[in-house]
Amino acid sequence: MLRTALRNVLAHKARLLMTTLAVLLGVAFVSGTLVFTATISEAFQRSSQEGLTHVDVAVQPDDDSDAVESTPGDPANLPQDLLDAAGALPGVASVTGEVSGFAALAGPDGDLVGDGWDTSGANYYAGPDETGTDERYPMAEGRAPRTGGEIAIDAATAERSGYRVGDTARVSVDGPVREETITGIFTTEDGSVAAGGSLVLFDTATAQQLYTAPGEYTRITLRAADGTSQDELKDAVAPLVPADAEAVTGQRLADNQAREIEQATSGMRTALLAFAGISLFVGVFIIANTFTMLVAQRTRELALLRAVGASRRQVTRSVLIEALAVGTVAGLAGFGTGIGIAAGLRSLMNAFDITIPDGPLIIGGSAVLASLAVGVGVTVLAAYLPARRAAKIPPVAAMNSVHAAPTTRGLLLRNTIGALFAGAGAALVIAGTGSDDKGTTMGLGAGLLVIGVFVLTPLLSRPVIAAAAPLLRVAGVSGKLARLNAVRNPRRTAATASALMIGLTLITGITVIADSMAKSVDKMATESLTSDYVVSMANFAPLSPDVATTLAEQPEVTAITGLRSSPALLDGDPDTAYLTGVDGESIDELVNVDFTAGSWAGLGGENAVVDTDTAEDFGWTVGDTFPVTYEDGATGSLTITGLYEGNEMIRGVMLDSAALDPHMERVQDFQVMLRTADGAGEATRSALEAALGDNPAIQVQDKEDISEDIAFMFTLLLNMLYGLLAMAIVVAVLGVINTLAMSVFERRQEIGMLRAIGLDRRSTKRMVRLESVVIALFGGVLGVGLGVFFGWAVGELLSGYLSTFELVLPWSRMAVFLTLAALVGILAALWPARRAARLNMLAAIKAD
Structure with a gap:
């Protein structure tokens, strides 16, 4: 029977070609996805680990600490005295104070360089006396920035943009344009740069002024002296760490980054595999159809095999062996094609300026096994029913050219089952439209409905x-x-x-x-x-309040407000909420919301307006006063003067910026809304953009x-x-x-x-x-x-x-x-x- 099955495969090569191609495409998508995601994951992990080669222990703010959970907002930055004390510990070879944030660099053509969110800025830490070197960023050309007005850029950005040492570049951190002189070009293993972003370095004092505050750092890293392990160094620095910060070994940082990269790529891998599964599911119909037709065409041959002594099991096995042979060939060919797809995807991403760090294709054993398992498994399973149908052919059918057609009873049973599945599926889909189970009911109903329609x-x-x-x-x-x-x-x-x-x-x-x-x-x-324009950073980073001030001075602007967001605790609730600061005198000219009670008129001082959903959650009504803990830890109370119907764009607790600003660590807007005398138009937009220095990091949108x-x-x-x-x-x-x-x-x-x-x-x-x-x-x-x-x-x-x-x-x-x-x-x-x-x-x- 084995020889018979293999002979049939060779005899029907042309008829099995489409089945092989269908399985090959599905397997290629699976193997290509696994190889591609493994390759980019490995490349980014290796790049991030290389960027941590100088870190044995890092002290950084801890978002999950008890101290943070009891107060609103993010944990505090790290002070200078912590850096000094850590540097004086025995077993510390060197200590580095890091400051980082967003920095948009405009190229000579005026367009942004880098990829938005990866367009970052940091400090060049030259030691406490500013005379040392920062081993994170070795200079390839020129020198490090030493004072305000000077920057260094990474070598990849310099190559893309064409900047050279001595050129003047335009940089924007939070809106206003800064004219900076490029004093150096450095190399780095930073993962965001390897992914196509850009990195701008300032001197430490300037970086602190831009991102934190004088004498504050976003992270402090330590390098161990010879003979001191990472764990020993961590234990030594632990007593110095504030309650809202943590000390982490370099190995743990690398492991955490690897885990984050794996999670980031797993979502893409799952999505691509889902589409591969769809194509394989579609391929099941082709495989089943092919083997059904092959069995029908070989009715006389299979019946003769039964007549000369072949058992039902042997006939079934012979058809499944054919499917196994087809699946194996398709699986191997699909795996090879998938490797080509993975290489092509990486080249395609590079062609679209989505840079992936250099590295080899990662062809793991899981990709090989998955390809063969999918190719063979799908083909054999799809051929199982035709194989069973072949085994049921009676020997007497050898005297006829065509096997008996399906009985009326069989068709009636099929249609009944299909109607039940389709009806149940449609009912569950409709029921799911009002369910709160996150689409589980609807998903189950959709599956049943598709199966029911297929059967019918x-x-x-x-x-x-x-x-x-x-x-x-x-x-x-x-x-x-x-x-x-x-x-x-x-x-x-x-x-x-x-x-x-x-x-x-x-x-x-x-x-x-x-x-x-x-x-x-x-x-x-x-x-x-109802505003004519909304102004924001291109990557939605915070805006300096100077942007709103500059725009308010323009003669065409008739109403303007910056929108500021600050974390707070409301009415004893332990979960952090956010207060939105606006200009109480102009906000009613710039947004359109329906008030169910009160209005914007009372907004000012310690008054606030609240969306109806938030009010319902807390049980508030107009006239109620509720306690609030601000970002700086100060407490106060707000009185509700209006309730409005919120939406995804405008919602939450809104109060006058004058009452919110004193409690914000850094006063920043997330966007600015404004109206102009002549309404939206190209001339007006050009005037506003010119007032902001034609900054490519800022978008002015109608x-x-x-x-x-x-x-x-x-x-x-x-x-x-x-x-x-x-x-x-x-x-x-x-x-x-x-x-x-x-x-x-x-x-x-x-x-x-x-x-x-x-x-x-x-x-x-x-x-x-x-x-x-x-x-x-x-x-x-x-x-x-x-x-x-x-x-x-x-x-x-x-x-x-x-x-x-x-x-x-x-x-x-x-x-x-x-x-x-x-x-x-x-x-x-x-x-x-x-x-x-x-x-x-x-x-x-x-x-x-």
Whole structure:
């Protein structure tokens, strides 16, 4: 039986080709994902560890300490006396005070250099007497910055931007532009620089002025003397560490960074593997369809094997051995292809300026085992039912050319089961729209509904395809024959269409959700703002209050407010909340919210307005006074003078900035809203940007810009998802080709007879193409219908969290999806149609 199985694989190479390709694509995606994520994870871990080679112990603020949990805000920075005391400990070879934050560097062309969030600034620590060197940043050219007005930049940034020692560069830390002279270019193992970011170094005094306060550091690192271990040094420095800070060994820092990098890449790995799973799930239909057709074509052969003594188990095993051989070949080929995909993805990211640290491709044993397990497992499992069906062929069937068709009872049972699954799934999806279980009920219902529709697809195929009859009549005899061929074997048609249905269900559902969310968020943004412009940093870092002051001095500005955020404890609640500081006199001209009680009029002094959700949580009403602990630890009370309906953009406790500023550690805005005399316009925008020094780190946006940003974000996400789902569509195309090719093979006698009685080659090709288009559109209609239903259900769930949610049905895109489904049918039919038209009539009629 083993020899028989292998002989059958070799005898049906062409028919198994599409199955092999389908499995190969899925396995390639799995292995490529595992190799790619392992490669970038290893590269970033190695880069981060190299950046910690000079750190044996680090003292840093501890967000989880008891001292922090009892007060609002972040833990305090580290003082100079701690650095001095740590440096005097025995066993300490050197100590470094670190200061870091955001720093946007503009290139000679005025555009930002680096990648936004990785555009950072730090200090060059030259020792307590400012005469030493910082071993973290060895100078390749020039010298380190020594005073204000001087900076050093990393070598990679210098190469990208073209800056040289002695050039003047424009830098922005919190809004205002600083003109700095480049005194040096340094090398670094900093992971953010290796990832394509930029690093700007200031002297320590300037960095403290920009990021902390004089004599304060964000981290202190120690290097152990010879003979002192990291743990010994940590124990020595521990008594000096404040209650809201912690001492951590360099090894633990490296381990923590490795864990964070692993978590960051695991999300991407999970997402990519999910799409690989979708394509493999689609491939299951092709595999099952292929082996079902192969078994049907070999009915007489398998029955003869039974007649000469082969047991059912042996017949089943022979079919599974065929699947095992196909899966093994596909798994190995897919693994090799996946390595190529991983290398290509890394090159593609570098091409888009998403830099990955240099390093080899990491091909782990898990990737090899996963590829073989997926390739073999999916193929064997998909072939199991056809194998069992083959084993049930009675020996007497050897006298017939075709095995018995499914019984009426079998079809009735299938349809009953499908209806139960579909009904239960639809009910759970609808129930999930009002559930608080984070979509678990809806997800379970969606799975059951898809399974139910798949089981019912043979039943649905006849009426749906029959609806296309008027259109097919235009094609004459070819159209009629195409319709009859499409419904001749409903199970085969259903399996083929289902593969395409899965892909279009996901694509349509995601499109409906994304378009609806974009419309809803845009509506919320435009309806909530009455300001002409919103000013913020390009990466949403804090803005200096000087930005609002500068803009307020412009003659075209008629109303302006900075929005400031400060942590606080409210009404005895131990969880940190945030107070928002605004200009109480102008805020009502810049935002549009509905007040359920009170208004902006009373905002000032120790008064506040609160959104209704927060008020409901605390049980507050207008006129109530509640205690507050501010960021600096001071206590006070606020009186509620208004309750308003909040949204995702404007919510929380808002008070006048004059009352909040004295309690903030650093007075900063997260954005500035303003109105102008002439409204939004290019001339006004240019004037505002010029007033801010044409700073590329600051964005001045009107409502249209905000809407475009929202639309761009969702469009980018959609395009990424379309790209990932494209593989599932490719696999579905292979399924259509496979079905048609094997259908042509089965019907060669029939096609030969049709040719003999007058059907010409063109009409034969048209018949096969129309059959393919009908099957593809059948799958497309089911997929679009399910996608719209799932999109509506998710929208109903989201409407409970987003008050402005509005369902958007992208009719034009859905029409494009159906058009693409028809195009898939046309393309998939090219080879089978050509093969059918070129059949030798006499040889086909004689075929057994």
